[in-house]
Amino acid sequence: MARKFFVGGNFKMNGTIESIKGIVKNLNEAQLDPNVEVVIAPPALYLLLVRDQLRSGLEVAAQNVFDKPNGAFTGEISVSQLKDSGITWSILGHSERRTILGESDEVVASKTKYATEGGVGVIWCCGESLEEREAGKTIEVIEKQLAAVSAKIGDWSKVVIAYEPIWAIGTGKVASVEQAQEVHAAIRSWLKKNVSEKVADETRILYGGSVNGKNCKELAKEKDIDGFLVGGASLKPEFVDIINSNQ
Numbered sequence: 001m002a003r004k005f006f007v008g009g010n011f012k013m014n015g016t017i018e019s020i021k022g023i024v025k026n027l028n029e030a031q032l033d034p035n036v037e038v039v040i041a042p043p044a045l046y047l048l049l050v051r052d053q054l055r056s057g058l059e060v061a062a063q064n065v066f067d068k069p070n071g072a073f074t075g076e077i078s079v080s081q082l083k084d085s086g087i088t089w090s091i092l093g094h095s096e097r098r099t100i101l102g103e104s105d106e107v108v109a110s111k112t113k114y115a116t117e118g119g120v121g122v123i124w125c126c127g128e129s130l131e132e133r134e135a136g137k138t139i140e141v142i143e144k145q146l147a148a149v150s151a152k153i154g155d156w157s158k159v160v161i162a163y164e165p166i167w168a169i170g171t172g173k174v175a176s177v178e179q180a181q182e183v184h185a186a187i188r189s190w191l192k193k194n195v196s197e198k199v200a201d202e203t204r205i206l207y208g209g210s211v212n213g214k215n216c217k218e219l220a221k222e223k224d225i226d227g228f229l230v231g232g233a234s235l236k237p238e239f240v241d242i243i244n245s246n247q
């Protein structure tokens with residue numbers, strides 16, 4: 001089956017009201033490939049501003065969501081609050097949250113379950129450190145992350161997987177086309193073996209890590225690369241070239 005190309009922009013903890021309005025205006029006015037699903041993830045403070053100003057057809061993601069219903073959880077945002085605000089996606093399991101904020105595979109899996117069951121899509125991130133890659137453990141690490149989430153969720157239709165090798169994030173050191181394709185194919189075959197052939201065929205697997213307007217076209221040609229999760233370049237006009245890289 002043809003998987004719809006998907007490009008996410010993860011602004012991380014960047015931007016101001018003014019700069020984010022500028023990014024939204026640029027996207028609203030750009031010629032975007034209609035066959036691409038575009039989702040941008042500003043910091044929580046700007047979610048409503050972006051949702052209000054972004055043209056329809058483009059979606060907005062939160063960079064995190066909590067795995068409990070509304071209540072006494074200072075600093076957190078619930079799935080139902082995202083839905084109430086028209087925020088249809090979330091990014092979970094990003095390596096910055098795993099390493100800096102200590103989110104375990106299990107916490108990420110629990111949040112993924114809550115979000116998907118509550119009707120919010122999840123861009124679920126996985127990836128290995130440089131040390132793990134050099135030790136030949138890349139696939140093992142990713143399979144462990146996959147197993148943890150797979151044990152918790154039943155419905156994969158709201159999940160998009162983002163493979164983000166930690167050594168490629170924000171470093172300017174993009175994975176080679178072969179390195180990315182190899183891991184994407186391994187993820188797809190893990191899904192086929194451990195979930196189902198249908199889920200393996202239908203789940204989009206994005207690449208993330210120093211994607212820019214120049215390297216995106218080559219990566220987009222690979223058969224198991226179904227889009228990108230973009231950090232730094234999503235804040236720049238070249239994000240439009242990345243969205244259009246599959247044309």
Ligand code: G3P
Binds near residue numbers: 169170172208232
């Ligand atoms: O989630 C996107 C990401 O971690 C990649 O960041 O800046 O290397 O594109 P960047």
